[in-house]
Amino acid sequence: MKINLRAALLIATSLTAFSCSAGADAADAPAPVPATIDDGQTTSANSAGQANDKNSLTSSDIIVTGSKTAESAPITASLTTTQPQSAVSRDQIDNVVPTADFNTLIMLTPGVSITGTGNGAGFGESKAVIRGFQDGEYNVTYDSIPFADTNNPTHHSTAFFPSNTIETVVVDRGPGNASQLGQATYGGNLNMYSRGVRDEMGGQIEGIIGNFNSFIGRAEFQSGKIEKLGGARVVLTGQYLQSDGALTYSPVNSKNLYGKAVIPIGSNTLTLMSTWNRNFYYQSDVAKGATCGSANVAGTSRTALDASGNPLTQLSGEDCAATSDVGLYGKNFGLTNDPGLASYYKFNRTDKTTDFSYLRLQSDFGGGFSMDNRAYMYGYTNNTFSGNGSTSIKAGTPNTFVQSPGTVFTGFSGAGTPASPLKAVAGPSTDVLGYNKLNKYRTFGYIGQLNYDFSMGKIRVGGWYEYAVTDRHIFDLDRTTGAPSFNEKFADGTAANASQPSSTLANVQYLQHSNWHQYQIFGEFEFHPFEGLSITPGVKYVHFTRGVNAVLNQKARAPIDTSATWTKTLPFATINWQPTSNWSFYGQYAQGMYVPDLSSFYSTSGSLSTALDALKPQTSTNYQIGTVWHGHNISLDVDGYIINVDNKIGTCTTTGCDSTLLVNIGQVKYKGVEGQINVMPIHGLTLFANASYNEAKSGTTGQQIAKAPFSTAAGGFIYRSGGFRVSYNHKYTGPQYATEYSGSPGFRLYRIKPYSIGEFAMSQDIDKRFQIGVTVSNVFNSRAVTAISNSSSGAPTTIIGGTSYQSGYGQLDQFNYLPPRSFLVDARIKF
Template identity: 65%
Template structure:
């Protein structure tokens, strides 16, 4: 029912595009665009070597074109040169957003994007972004065109690496990009972040922010400016400290970040860029639960009944503590907040050398590394067990219950990634040639040990795998180990593309990429089965690409894309639920046959930038093959992974910006997103049917005022059952959330401001972790309550 008005809105936007092309307001010309960029060199870093974006970036869509006043001041815009649907988030928007925002929340207003996980308040818990129904792990996230992700699967921790103080701009590419777009999941799109620009002018700023829930954020930044004695070298250093009690009970957070970047000219033909950032954060939240329990008195709800938090049982967590339940304060229970702490330390560094070898010929080299260490302490269900003697081979050790002690565990996830990206660029009369490659190596340690949280000593809760227990008694040291494993990957990608310009206004770019991915795993106790493991698998794929961009006028372009993407199987493809020899044999057979998920993308769109109006509209069809899911065949081990079925994605998206008077920008966008499983014929889980956003942004003479509202359409928390009839359960009702910000610059040195998040205090359900029985033991997450933040900034 919701999709029809949205389609109408998109059709109206398309009609507006056609009309405004002939409107009285004069279109921006290429000359005007060049003059604008020249007059404000910091408005975009597109052509500054070594900065956030650069002329030799890995995809042409990295370059943000501000072809009109409307596009230049819009909070979100698209490039005239893009070859796929795109949303570029401006530095102005980032600077005026909620200071605690993570990179997912910075893109929340873009088309087809929905955000979940902010139940503890903006920036105070990790969030996940969904793009067109593609979940985190189905798309790439890059920083200065360097891909980064977890090493068990290519997902991301939104608060672990890059706070907003390290981000200049963000570009969301809703597509695989060209052949030169690199990443572990060239599949559902790309979130491309770019580091803070290094200014030619010396200066800096200090900022302090206070908010409810005892929130404090302190920031400092210093720009050296171009240093003549060092040949024009420029440096920036920045830092941030954040602490908050959070919106949820007993869920405080604390984080700190240091960032440094240097851009150093070497002679007249080389530029060296050095960047390093370090982050430490810890927080208190349950590692077991995915929300607060509700329950309906043990009685299952009828299928299709809308889940709400209005009928929770008095004994449930919501019933006892309300919507803001996070953790408890009773040390005799496993949800005691001091038993549930996560501590993360991360770093990300690179060295980059850009060289002009000859007229039109250039070389770009990047070597990088990043690391992640997650130490999690958690309470657990069940009982603390102590060893009480030897048993049989089948049940080698006896245990007794330790009355009154609280069970729990310690979990480690630690990885280090090293990589290199090399690219040769050749520009000549007919176009550009880009050839290059990417190599990456990753080492990961993962472990989980059962603990007595009351005493800190081991708890011997684990059963022994049958294969392990044949013939001899295993060591008692393994009785408290849930898993202890080491994994590696060695991957490389080779690419080549030719951006052909048969005429000046037309760009045709065919390309090809070869992907080679080897993953190995070893260890004495594998996850789930708990048997020893030492195995590896390799997946390869050749991916073709072709894009076109035609600038029919200086301010109006059309584009199209054909591209293939792939998703390499996760580390979990090596797991089996038990250690029986039969299950291990089936797992090895499945692993040998398991193929990467692949996608074929077809997209078309248009971008128009007038002096007062900017519009872009697109449509897409994406076919996903080799969907990886659990093997449901007769006799298959539970949760063993195989390739099944297809998923089809299709939809339309559009956005428009309008500048009625100087300083005021009105903004709106919308999308209709169809993401159906071919197997079940239903919309896949966690994929909203639609999204929309609107906003008003005013910036004039030092006064900045903004309001935005994001709408997320209906979605389902779980997958539909193939062949099922009747109403579908676990529907999440549509919801929206708004943000207001105001600030005033005083004497060009001082700024005071305030931000209100969730302006209308909407407490809608945003995610549901389903229990065994519908409506009985489900867990809910909600929008965090309305929050306030005030800030003061001194610029020098």
């Protein structure tokens, strides 16, 4: 049978580490799955039910490499990509940091920075920033199914998918093609793929112990082909994790079960996947770090910056006041063991239960026609109890009242005398206030795609429908007694509080039900005018309706029952040209969209309906070019990008406007260059490095936006020989600002110093049935600041041009630090 060069390349060079199994021998670099070119014999690129298949919904589903160097690298890019891309191999996931969550798994990729790891990798909620785009401004998918919170499309790294459920991760730094689906086709895509099934029976049992009294137990079973079931294959995994955490009084615990079955049914393939996760942790829901104090002294680490943003001294979290959290407890402060404080760990517990399941049917109709159907659902329940940061109810103060038979009300701030039957009394002087928070949602969806392959290319058309329901509340509690604490304003007979709810709801911050109905329709044509060239124009239509029905809406604390709909047509066009079998060039023009959050409804203004009608979704227009080359001993890729964000959503700051309404306030402009290189100087040794320069400036102020590092870099090596594996990697995160520019013409505050962290891992196979390994995280024990939550409390101010600006740092600024050096010992039994 005659085939063209492109098809031969896809078969002969597929597939990199994506095809590696967890129990594969590490003696050599991961090898492509054997295949022939005959019809009916497939590579992993065609394996139905695997991460990589011909019915892919995104280009990330197939990673094509052209050399052993690219295959052996921990991070690589596909020769067929149409946008900047970094694929993280299963070998990297399986052998570096066993506790890592899906955010820390992508830490080494260009343009990515990670925060929230202070309790140890995987022991707390982390956040990833991609090119300055924050969590919620890019898609996260699992087997090409988007998932996210329902109030805004953010994610929780310790929920849903621990690393034992992940085969590979691909970071696409762009919106993708029209077939890339998600709630935020805007700043890029973090695509995870489920653990793959294998043809051979096997598995492993794994135990991991380490610092902070940490223990992880894992088990994996691969059924191999079950001939009595037509060649069906099943994989089952489970994980148990517990740790005291790196921070004081911040223990964590989680349990996960995962299963997937791939069942051939004639010319069809049925895949069933389900995972369940339960975890709890102790962490303040209010505090965002450890306070450092008010050391605004010239020459210390907490002075301001000059007009150019150059640090006189950048913030490092040193020289903290003796009475601050860091001064009292050190940089490992998390919570306390003092029941008289809001930071008492038993007052600050979060329990989460999540599940994610799908049923997928892939059908080959012959004649070039095929279809992919996915029905799915996932659920999330977050039940949090927290102290609210206030250590006590002050006795006898004017805002403390009692209603017979003794219910205490606090928080009244209106003028005049409270209406009967309320009267002023002395409240308890030592009780700790707090609250119970619930966020519970269930999402149902369907994705269908019809494909037609013919001599000139491929046509893909399809659609996505999703429905979600959510219940959320915050109820005030006296954490000392567990009884309700009536801390909210209520209708007390005064004009100032006439619009407030009755006193019976004075313990409710909000009680809210919301939902969404959304669908997206897409079509694209992957056109091959000649061998080696692929041009893919496409279009997608987005229709999103969000509704809120609340007894008391969040922030507004008033009833609401309304909805709003946003629509947008998004064009796409990509190109990939391969002049040789191991070298490609690509380009992308694409528009992305970010649907307004639930917070768009948080207002009692009579203009809310008009504001919602006028509010436009944030959109991004992406221009990207790049090249990928996979040589015999060197592989590299380089890209450049310009991304213009329009209709940025924020709070109106114009004099006289209603600041409770969200409006479109301007633009953000992103641009930068990125590159990664892998070198194999000798057999078994792979060196890798990458770097990025990322500019993300407000179109209004011309200043770099907050939490967007100016640069990133990473490097390291992997050596494999005869079952022995050793690796080291180092990640550098450049300078960034923790807060947005205030408009001050003389200075900008809260610049964070550059920081870096190193990770070492070593393992040895013994008789191919046993493996022992060790991992060292934060090798050089850096305690650098990674994030700051600012406070103006106690901060100095300066008047410039008649306007007052904060000119120094606050007493209650909160700092997050890198966790201390830690060790993990890993033992596995394979069968």
